[in-house]
Amino acid sequence: MADKRAVTLNVNGKDYRITVEPRRTLADALRDDCGLTGTHIGCEHGVCGACTVLVDNRPVRSCLMFAVQAEGRNVRTVEGLANGEELHPLQKAFWEKHGLQCGFCTPGFLMLATGILEAEPDISDEDLRDVLSSNLCRCTGYQNIIKAVRAAASEMRACQPSASL
Amino acid sequence: MSWIGRSLPRLEDPSLLKGQGRYVADLARGAAAVKFVRSPLAAGAILGIEKPDDGLVFTADDLVGVKAIRPLLHRPDYVPVSQPVLAKDRVVFCGQAVAVVVADDQGLAEDLAEQVFVDIEPEDAVVDFAQALGEGARAVHPEAPGNVLVEGNIRTPGVDAAFAAAAEVVALELRSGRQTAMPLEARGGVARFDPLAGRVTLYASVQMPHMLRTGIADVLGFPESDLRVVAPDVGGGFGQKMSLFPEYVVLVWLARHLQRDVAWLEDRRENFLAAAHSRDQVFKVRGAFAADGTLLAIDADLKSNVGAFSCYPVTCGVEPLMGLAELPGPYRFSEYAARSRGVTTNTCMMAPYRGVARPMLTLTMERMMDVAARRLGIDPVEIRRRNLIETFPHRSPTGLVYDEGSYGETMELAVKALDLPTFRRRQAEARAAGRYLGAGFSVFSERTGYGTPAYAARGMDIVPGYELVNLAMDPSGFVEARIGASPHGQGLKTSLAQLIADELGVPPTKVRIIAGDTDATPYGWGTFASRSMVIAGGACKIAAGKVAERLKSVAAAMMHVEPETIRLADDLAYAEASNQTLPIGEVARAAYHQSHRFPQAGPGLQEQALYDPAGTFSNACHACIVEVDVETGGVKIERFVVAEDAGILINPMIVDGQIHGGVAQGIANALFEELVYDETGNLLTASLADYLPPTIAEMPSIEIEHLVTYSEATITRAKGVGEGGTIGAPAAVINAIVDALSPFGIDLFEIPATPQRIRDLIRNAERTSHG
Numbered sequence: 001m002a003d004k005r006a007v008t009l010n011v012n013g014k015d016y017r018i019t020v021e022p023r024r025t026l027a028d029a030l031r032d033d034c035g036l037t038g039t040h041i042g043c044e045h046g047v048c049g050a051c052t053v054l055v056d057n058r059p060v061r062s063c064l065m066f067a068v069q070a071e072g073r074n075v076r077t078v079e080g081l082a083n084g085e086e087l088h089p090l091q092k093a094f095w096e097k098h099g100l101q102c103g104f105c106t107p108g109f110l111m112l113a114t115g116i117l118e119a120e121p122d123i124s125d126e127d128l129r130d131v132l133s134s135n136l137c138r139c140t141g142y143q144n145i146i147k148a149v150r151a152a153a154s155e156m157r158a159c160q161p162s163a164s165l
Numbered sequence: 166m167s168w169i170g171r172s173l174p175r176l177e178d179p180s181l182l183k184g185q186g187r188y189v190a191d192l193a194r195g196a197a198a199v200k201f202v203r204s205p206l207a208a209g210a211i212l213g214i215e216k217p218d219d220g221l222v223f224t225a226d227d228l229v230g231v232k233a234i235r236p237l238l239h240r241p242d243y244v245p246v247s248q249p250v251l252a253k254d255r256v257v258f259c260g261q262a263v264a265v266v267v268a269d270d271q272g273l274a275e276d277l278a279e280q281v282f283v284d285i286e287p288e289d290a291v292v293d294f295a296q297a298l299g300e301g302a303r304a305v306h307p308e309a310p311g312n313v314l315v316e317g318n319i320r321t322p323g324v325d326a327a328f329a330a331a332a333e334v335v336a337l338e339l340r341s342g343r344q345t346a347m348p349l350e351a352r353g354g355v356a357r358f359d360p361l362a363g364r365v366t367l368y369a370s371v372q373m374p375h376m377l378r379t380g381i382a383d384v385l386g387f388p389e390s391d392l393r394v395v396a397p398d399v400g401g402g403f404g405q406k407m408s409l410f411p412e413y414v415v416l417v418w419l420a421r422h423l424q425r426d427v428a429w430l431e432d433r434r435e436n437f438l439a440a441a442h443s444r445d446q447v448f449k450v451r452g453a454f455a456a457d458g459t460l461l462a463i464d465a466d467l468k469s470n471v472g473a474f475s476c477y478p479v480t481c482g483v484e485p486l487m488g489l490a491e492l493p494g495p496y497r498f499s500e501y502a503a504r505s506r507g508v509t510t511n512t513c514m515m516a517p518y519r520g521v522a523r524p525m526l527t528l529t530m531e532r533m534m535d536v537a538a539r540r541l542g543i544d545p546v547e548i549r550r551r552n553l554i555e556t557f558p559h560r561s562p563t564g565l566v567y568d569e570g571s572y573g574e575t576m577e578l579a580v581k582a583l584d585l586p587t588f589r590r591r592q593a594e595a596r597a598a599g600r601y602l603g604a605g606f607s608v609f610s611e612r613t614g615y616g617t618p619a620y621a622a623r624g625m626d627i628v629p630g631y632e633l634v635n636l637a638m639d640p641s642g643f644v645e646a647r648i649g650a651s652p653h654g655q656g657l658k659t660s661l662a663q664l665i666a667d668e669l670g671v672p673p674t675k676v677r678i679i680a681g682d683t684d685a686t687p688y689g690w691g692t693f694a695s696r697s698m699v700i701a702g703g704a705c706k707i708a709a710g711k712v713a714e715r716l717k718s719v720a721a722a723m724m725h726v727e728p729e730t731i732r733l734a735d736d737l738a739y740a741e742a743s744n745q746t747l748p749i750g751e752v753a754r755a756a757y758h759q760s761h762r763f764p765q766a767g768p769g770l771q772e773q774a775l776y777d778p779a780g781t782f783s784n785a786c787h788a789c790i791v792e793v794d795v796e797t798g799g800v801k802i803e804r805f806v807v808a809e810d811a812g813i814l815i816n817p818m819i820v821d822g823q824i825h826g827g828v829a830q831g832i833a834n835a836l837f838e839e840l841v842y843d844e845t846g847n848l849l850t851a852s853l854a855d856y857l858p859p860t861i862a863e864m865p866s867i868e869i870e871h872l873v874t875y876s877e878a879t880i881t882r883a884k885g886v887g888e889g890g891t892i893g894a895p896a897a898v899i900n901a902i903v904d905a906l907s908p909f910g911i912d913l914f915e916i917p918a919t920p921q922r923i924r925d926l927i928r929n930a931e932r933t934s935h936g
């Protein structure tokens with residue numbers, strides 16, 4: 001056991017001053033030290049993707065990153081997706097299309113999809129499936145997850161202020 | 166307008182979508198961390214356990230007065246075995262808990278666990294059927310010398326005559342690898358000790374909270390009321406979370422012993438090693454056919470590897486006895502002989518997993534039909550047509566009574582959806598171009614929603630089955646239904662709210678379903694075996710109907726009309742004849758606060774109801790088209806069609822979701838997932854790098870067609886639908902692969918059909934044809 005270190009994590013725009021062992025994963029730090037339990041842990045070996053969060057807007061497996069490595073970065077979790085009571089288009093689409101059953105994989109899929117769609121709003125269907133294959137869901141057979149992400153993608157494109165106007 | 170039949174978005178979802186779900190790990194704050202020390206060997210005698218000087222470490226010797234878990238079946242052919250909650254003198258599988266440590270946080274607990282050394286004198290492990298049943302096999306448990314823990318037998322009088330008269334006898338041996346339910350959330354519990362009440366609350370990721378309470382209280386020897394079990398949000402179960410596991414017993418013991426809050430959060434490796442496994446069966450079957458393809462008789466020898474222990478409460482009889490009883494499936498034949506054994510080995514315990522014995526027995530019967538069709542020169546669809554049951558009630562050779570279904574109709578629907586003639590042309594063209602496409606079918610019955618009679622027939626000591634519901638409309642006109650079922654992702658709360666809303670004339674948003682808390686719900690059996698919509702739903706319908714009667718009686722008195730003339734809808738009580746209305750909330754308030762005015766109704770609006778049905782059979786046909794890459798052995802599923810009949814659909818979107826998820830797990834069983842032990846009983850596939858659940862990339866899009874048969878066997882007219890996807894998919898996929906590879910003359914009798922297995926078959930076929 002090594003000495004603990006003071007770290008400041010910026011999560012969803014808010015600073016959390018926490019003290020953690022260097023070996024503490026970002027996932028554990030988010031859940032246990034910041035109290036943000038929306039990020040789930042399904043395998044702790046980087047396969048299931050339940051722990052996916054955005055670090056500097058890129059999807060990251062938070063079980064494979066140490067909390068200390070996230071210092072000075074901008075971390076986004078599922079708790080930051082909705083705007084108050086107003087659900088994010090992805091959350092809305094998952095709800096309407098029945099993209100979740102037990103809901104355990106859902107935060108990971110929502111953050112993964114947010115990362116993709118923000119970076120590549122016009123992503124092709126094939127590439128979308130390819131990226132979504134990074135996470136596991138045991139309940140839905142993925143049928144409605146893909147429908148939900150597609151629906152959200154077109155909704156997000158429609159809401160995007162067009163640059164050419 | 167009815168709420169039933171609408172694809173209402175689920176009431177459960179908003180909190181889950183916002184990251185506000187409350188799963189067990191989210192409730193662990195402030196609790197000490199618990200870590201189990203597990204046996205690294207599959208079999209051996211414990212010579213000693215070295216503990217570090219500091220730290221809280223407990224072994225079996227510390228658990229004074231704690232009994233073993235000992236599930237019972239009242240059958241002469243059942244051998245009960247005891248499962249100590251921590252291994253005592255010997256270990257019987259790799260991953261068995263031997264000691265437990267407690268520390269301030271997870272990291273420290275893991276550090277401490279690493280300092281515990283268990284000295285084991287290894288013994289030869291019994292891993293597979295050959296080792297367990299061979300001459301002079303070592304006994305896994307001294308009380309079961311032949312390693313058979315349960316054996317069922319059946320033989321109708323005319324079996325031999327039927328085989329003698331057969332034009333064709335088809336003999337097959339099928340194998341299913343070992344699979345795990347692998348819920349995305351592993352197991353876990355948080356036990357909180359309340360010093361004031363001297364009581365423990367156990368939050369646990371489980372499917373059967375009441376049963377868990379009974380089991381833990383019995384093993385630890387205290388009154389059940391000293392324990393409250395809460396199943397909060399549960400991240401999937403699929404059967405794996407319905408048994409009483411030693412870890413939960415130890416957790417409650419620790420909370421009481423240390424008078425402290427403790428949390429055990431299983432990691433994925435532990436889940437692979439020590440939660441429950443499933444499948445691992447060998448079915449040796451002969452079928453007697455007449456020349457026209459009529460199935461005359463089946464003679465079966467069924468073996469299920471049940472692992473090191475019997476699971477509580479359903480016991481290790483669950484796989485073998487279901488296999489025995491349900492092998493005939495959707496087919497009409499009367500002569501049946503079967504022997505079905507549950508065989509113990511030095512491997513992780515088996516427990517029910519979505520489908521239980523049925524994926525394998527469906528694979529067996531559906532391969533049987535295809536092979537017989539080929540031998541007799543009959544089209545595979547036609548041979549099924551000639552054998553599917555079509556009159557109801559149908560009585561199977563094992564005495565099961567099938568209620569109305571649509572076996573033939575679902576098959577025809579699937580055949581049509583696949584457009585078989587067009588496919589056959591495409592298949593021929595593809596073959597000419599060196600590509601191998603195939604179509605496969607699987608027709609099956611899914612026995613669902615069965616109550617106590619079905620379980621009692623198995624000789625169970627603990628007979629599950631009924632559900633109780635306490636339903637109340639409160640004075641504000643909102644409804645609370647407290648159920649004994651315990652949903653964990655099925656959207657049951659939404660479906661039940663729709664059902665209750667229709668009975669009471671209120672919107673589903675005014676219906677709250679309370680589940681998964683032994684303090685707040687009547688004793689019940691939880692959610693498993695495709696039962697909750699049928700049984701908890703049936704009880705809700707009865708209870709809501711009774712409350713509706715009270716409501717009508719009060720409303721009628723308030724409006725001075727007869728109760729029969731009252732209609733409840735749109736949150737209003739309508740007196741049709743006199744054209745009056747009252748808001749339901751107003752009637753409800755009067756029922757409580759002005760009860761003296763309604764002596765005929767009695768005070769309040771609360772009712773309890775029980776439902777304990779005999780069961781109802783859903784049915785379906787799965788059909789798929791695959792392409793096999795003969796160079797790599799890889800299989801791509803091009804289309805997957807499900808034509809199913811589960812009675813009326815309360816929420817079609819939720820039903821489809823159940824089918825999607827079930828099919829994915831069935832495809833996984835057919836192609837990908839396999840737990841592999843080496844010959845020493847060491848699990849080689851204890852991570853998600855080695856055990857391969859399908860991702861979105863492997864999943865075809867699933868096309869679903871519904872038929873609706875009205876059955877008297879279920880009062881909601883809804884049948885269970887939770888397991889069908891998993892039951893039917895493996896056979897459809899495997900039949901399609903065999904069809905694709907028919908130019909090679911290959912047959913396939915083992916799942917998962919991994920690229921390696923398929924390549925082996927192709928290689929052998931090529932060698933034989935060239936040699």
Ligand code: FES
Pocket residue numbers: 040041042043044045046047048049050051052061062063064
């Ligand atoms: S928990 Fe991080 S990938 Fe599974």
Ligand code: FES
Pocket residue numbers: 099100101102103104105106136137138139140349400401654
């Ligand atoms: S919804 Fe349960 S794992 Fe995805």
